[in-house]
Amino acid sequence: MTRTDIAVEKYKEYKYRKIFFGLFLIILLTSTIIYSICVGSMHLTIGEVVNTLVHASNRTNEVIIWNIRLPRVFAAVIAGMSLAVAGCVMQCLLRNPLASPFTMGISQAAAFGAAFAIIILGVGEINMTDIPIILNNPYIVTIFAFMSSLIGIFVILLLAKFTRLSPQAMILAGIAMGSLFSAGTMLLQYFAEDVKVASVVFWTFGDIGRAGKKDILIMSIVTIPALIYFISKRWDYNVLESGEESAKALGVNTERLRLFGVLIAALITSVSVAFLGIIGFIGLIAPHIMRRIIGGDHRFLVPMSAMFGSVLLLVSDTLSRTVISPVMLPVGILTSFMGVPLFIYLIIRKRRLY
Amino acid sequence: MKLKLRSVEFEYPSISVLKNISFELNSQETLAIVGKNGAGKSTLIKCINRILEYEKGKILLDEQEVAKMKRKDIAKRIAYLPQKSSYTFPIVVFDVVLMGRYPHLSGGNNKENEKRVWEILKILNLESLALRNFGEISAGQQQKVLIARAIVQEADLLLFDEPTSNLDLRHQLEVMEIIKKIVREKSISAIVAIHDLNLAARYSDNAIMLNNGVIFALGTPFSVFTSENIAEVYGVEALVTEKEGIPNIIPQRPI
Numbered sequence: 001m002t003r004t005d006i007a008v009e010k011y012k013e014y015k016y017r018k019i020f021f022g023l024f025l026i027i028l029l030t031s032t033i034i035y036s037i038c039v040g041s042m043h044l045t046i047g048e049v050v051n052t053l054v055h056a057s058n059r060t061n062e063v064i065i066w067n068i069r070l071p072r073v074f075a076a077v078i079a080g081m082s083l084a085v086a087g088c089v090m091q092c093l094l095r096n097p098l099a100s101p102f103t104m105g106i107s108q109a110a111a112f113g114a115a116f117a118i119i120i121l122g123v124g125e126i127n128m129t130d131i132p133i134i135l136n137n138p139y140i141v142t143i144f145a146f147m148s149s150l151i152g153i154f155v156i157l158l159l160a161k162f163t164r165l166s167p168q169a170m171i172l173a174g175i176a177m178g179s180l181f182s183a184g185t186m187l188l189q190y191f192a193e194d195v196k197v198a199s200v201v202f203w204t205f206g207d208i209g210r211a212g213k214k215d216i217l218i219m220s221i222v223t224i225p226a227l228i229y230f231i232s233k234r235w236d237y238n239v240l241e242s243g244e245e246s247a248k249a250l251g252v253n254t255e256r257l258r259l260f261g262v263l264i265a266a267l268i269t270s271v272s273v274a275f276l277g278i279i280g281f282i283g284l285i286a287p288h289i290m291r292r293i294i295g296g297d298h299r300f301l302v303p304m305s306a307m308f309g310s311v312l313l314l315v316s317d318t319l320s321r322t323v324i325s326p327v328m329l330p331v332g333i334l335t336s337f338m339g340v341p342l343f344i345y346l347i348i349r350k351r352r353l354y
Numbered sequence: 355m356k357l358k359l360r361s362v363e364f365e366y367p368s369i370s371v372l373k374n375i376s377f378e379l380n381s382q383e384t385l386a387i388v389g390k391n392g393a394g395k396s397t398l399i400k401c402i403n404r405i406l407e408y409e410k411g412k413i414l415l416d417e418q419e420v421a422k423m424k425r426k427d428i429a430k431r432i433a434y435l436p437q438k439s440s441y442t443f444p445i446v447v448f449d450v451v452l453m454g455r456y457p458h459l460s461g462g463n464n465k466e467n468e469k470r471v472w473e474i475l476k477i478l479n480l481e482s483l484a485l486r487n488f489g490e491i492s493a494g495q496q497q498k499v500l501i502a503r504a505i506v507q508e509a510d511l512l513l514f515d516e517p518t519s520n521l522d523l524r525h526q527l528e529v530m531e532i533i534k535k536i537v538r539e540k541s542i543s544a545i546v547a548i549h550d551l552n553l554a555a556r557y558s559d560n561a562i563m564l565n566n567g568v569i570f571a572l573g574t575p576f577s578v579f580t581s582e583n584i585a586e587v588y589g590v591e592a593l594v595t596e597k598e599g600i601p602n603i604i605p606q607r608p609i
Binding site for chain 2: 243
């Protein structure tokens with residue numbers, strides 16, 4: 001064999017390793033989904049689950065699976081996917097390893113929106129009879145959280161569009177917007193009654209169980225096309241890694257790619273955050289863990305980050321509702337407890353060739 | 355391939371960088387651009403493939419105006435090597451070179467693209483680096499990898515922005531030799547912005563000396579690299595002799 005042949009073989013091996021890891025992730029995700037459906041305050045066997053799904057035999061099991069477990073599992077899969085893929089794309093687009101959906105101030109903005117709805121509009125208070133329409137709409141906090149995070153993103157994107165902000169400056173603008181929204185939230189909380197402050201704080205704890213079937217449908221409708229868009233742009237992201245000027249010279253319209261990418265990433269994150277509350281770290285950690293394992297090629301990185309985000313959030317959520325059952329911990333706490341040690345281990349481990 | 359620049363002007367907010375730049379470049383020609391720091395060398399290079407959008411004048415690539423071409427179509431014709439290239443995240447050498455195929459991607463045939471990359475890596479003797487992390491190889495090797503990427507792009511004009519600036523002596527010569535070789539073998543053209551006047555004199559057919567954004571001298575190396583021009587543009591006293599038909603510049607002292 002010539003030197004080239006050896007190199008070609010090695011590269012093939014390197015590619016197959018990634019494909020194998022992808023298959024492993026699919027198996028891991030599937031088994032996590034099955035496991036999550038089975039465990040809980042009432043344990044089910046795989047046989048019972050399959051039976052119930054196929055011929056709807058047992059009424060109790062049916063309720064548990066269709067109304068409680070499946071929506072929850074689906075919500076975790078979709079939200080994990082959207083947070084991770086948004087983080088992956090933002091890190092590439094903004095050329096910064098610290099970028100994540102939350103670097104753009106999305107969580108702080110959503111929290112402000114929720115606080116505004118709870119404290120100023122008094123959503124959730126039963127004895128407020130003067131604005132009954134708003135009170136009867138359970139979506140009002142969600143809608144405000146969503147609108148508020150969109151306002152934050154649009155301010156940054158408009159700045160980027162009209163003043164040609166550099167990617168670094170966009171991150172700084174995002175952090176600044178985040179601080180502004182945090183200050184707004186604190187101001188609202190300072191003048192609010194303690195019950196309302198408590199409900200704002202509770203809202204900010206991410207909770208997968210909050211999502212109903214309709215919410216999950218909305219999240220899927222937004223997330224899945226976004227995922228397809230991101231995968232279709234995999235080559236562009238790879239080219240962008242070589243730098244702004246090289247990417248332009250290779251034929252990428254970098255400004256447009258960045259604007260659309262950040263907008264879509266922000267959009268899917270906002271939807272998740274608005275429905276489920278703040279779930280930190282998945283967007284930052286899931287793509288980085290994948291980078292450490294399979295490398296920075298977006299052909300593999302985008303779909304695998306998405307899958308790994310789902311796995312991470314689903315495992316965290318399953319643990320959060322089983323570990324000290326019947327108490328259900330907010331999943332945001334678990335994602336950090338699970339993800340951060342794994343992340344630090346991968347950082348300090350001897351760097352592999354990839 | 356024929357490149358024509360007609361009265362091209364470019365300004366950054368508040369500072370005019372390029373004024374009234376006109377020249378032509380033919381097939382199989384290597385053009386060196388020299389000048390002081392800040393003379394506008396990089397800016398001129400970046401205007402040609404529209405990394406920077408020039409405001410006035412025309413750049414014509416085979417009579418087609420570059421300003422009206424799509425980025426991808428420009429990339430099929432013009433390849434560019436930046437002065438500095440940094441990756442935010444680790445990437446292996448093979449994948450860096452593969453990016454050169456981006457303008458030609460159409461849906462599927464990865465095998466064909468990968469085959470081209472291997473061919474070039476073999477020609478440049480880089481196969482053994484294919485799986486190394488781009489950030490961990492030497493600056494000279496990095497420059498060769500980027501040249502490989504430019505070749506894989508199959509453009510007929512190559513733009514180099516100071517390709518030798520942080521390389522050791524051997525790599526400087528190697529890189530210039532590679533450029534000369536591909537220009538000759540593939541019948542393409544190259545524009546090289548460069549600081550080293552001797553390398554410029556030795557490896558170019560024609561040269562442009564820029565001074566404060568205008569063309570101070572344009573022509574063969576002998577007509578451009580004269581003691582008078584170097585004194586006027588660089589403020590340096592230099593001795594220019596001839597060696598093997600090439601001007602040999604020996605700087606003496608600042609004036």
